[in-house]
Amino acid sequence: MKVLVAVKRVVDYNVRIRVKSDGSGVDTDNVVMSMNPFDENGLEEALRMKQAGIATEIVAVTVGTEQSQDTLRSALAMGADRAILIKADEAPEPLGIAKLLSKVVEQEEPGLVILGKQAIDDDSNQTGQMLAALLNWPQGTFASKAEFEGDSVNLTRETDAGLETIKINLPAVITTDLRLNEPRLPKLPDIMKAKKKPIDMVEAASFGVDLAPRLEVVSVSAPEARKPGVIVANAAELIDKLKNEAGVL
């Protein structure tokens, strides 16, 4: 089975972002970028499927600018067999991304597509579900465990009340939670080898799907800062403050 893994280039999770003073967006110049952490889990899961003889080929795909090649190189270094860059200058919205990915699925005919449950920049948590709907495939979202059994998957999902297991038939879309696995760190020889692996580049416009944004960004602002607090000496003083100053106890 071929597995398609969607990876997104995002601002690294360690970066504390700054909102531009004119309210037009977030300053992403000269900040460290890396692969969306959830997508590393997606790739790791595919690699384990390959080790277990369930997956035969792993294709990483991203939608972005030329710079997103970095992310694809990381994916190839982790062990993806090949990669596809769908070139788009304006970052499409999740709906547009899902439409593009559905076209790639038509071409590649994978048995499984793995995405992150959310991208840590926009936190939309939509793309995988949208892709599943466009393909009319079952979805297993927020996965923390996937057990493959013939042409179905027993999938454990993290929910607000605990855990839930569903069974989905392949082909299907899975979105990852961070506890699904521990992504590997690529070794130097793998990073060297990755430089020789192929990256296909296609223009987003060539797929003929409607990518026009539906949401207009009116403004971007920083959240209100919290008032600076105080350090108290001990439990007794804390209880006093909570009761008599904050009036919350």
Add this chain to the structure above:
Amino acid sequence: MSILVIAEHDNSALNANTLNTLNAAAKIGGDITLLVAGSDAQSVVDEAAAIASVSKVLSANDAALADGLAENIAWLVNGIAANYTHVLAPASNFGKNFLPRVAAMQDVMQVSDIVDVVSADTFVRPIYAGNALVTVKSSDSVKLITVRSTAFDAVEATGGSAAVEELAFGEAFEGVSFVSRDVTVSERPDLATAPIVVSGGRGVGSKEDFAIIEKLAEKMNAAVGASRAAVDAGYAPNDFQVGQTGKVVAPDIYFAIGISGAIQHQAGMRESKVIVAINKDEEAPIFQIATYGIVADLFDVVPELTEQLS
């Protein structure tokens, strides 16, 4: 404006987040219909009909709707979405799971996790783990929206008597089935709505020692939360996780104990009214947002605190 709100429930009771979502609907303004999709969920339908701000309840009763499977709920909602100007669901695991599916079927770009309604087509939502707020205007004819429940007060649960209409469900989606559920049973109040939350982090050190967090919570009738590091290490179950990828809470008091305060954790608790941090490292980022901090060993302070609270 006519607004469809999708109720979250477990076939026996309405989840409180539905009341918060209804408030967001009320802010948009217009006629509100509440959909209860479930199996033998009459008690939920009764609860729904009693809510003052609801003008109509749609009840879909089918075994295929029992377990919240996204494919089936999305199919149902997709069939009626075009009758409304807005479709709202809580930004919980339930809402996040099915609503984007409806959005794709409707060819609509969903607005996720809103924290404010500016007007009927303009909404505010957090991005970058809450480090920025983006105001977006939707041009879609039906607006599909998930609502962050901590950002909207709950509407009154009573005072109404809405008409109930049956909604037929079609055929269940093939290729997906529910297998089992492993629900965390806790004596403590619900993390999402409790007025006091006591959270422990990696600093607590072990599953056994996590009991001191639980004892403090018990003393104040508080809910228990945890950082991702504490959940990953097995000190607490996954549904206790607070943060960007866990639950978002906004209690009156949030205790962060042995938690450093990474931005991903802050994303889930920075809207709390009062934040108390207990950490032995005075440089820990949590102190930058704490209302009250104690720089000390948690194994000294927490038992003391538990003892002295009456």
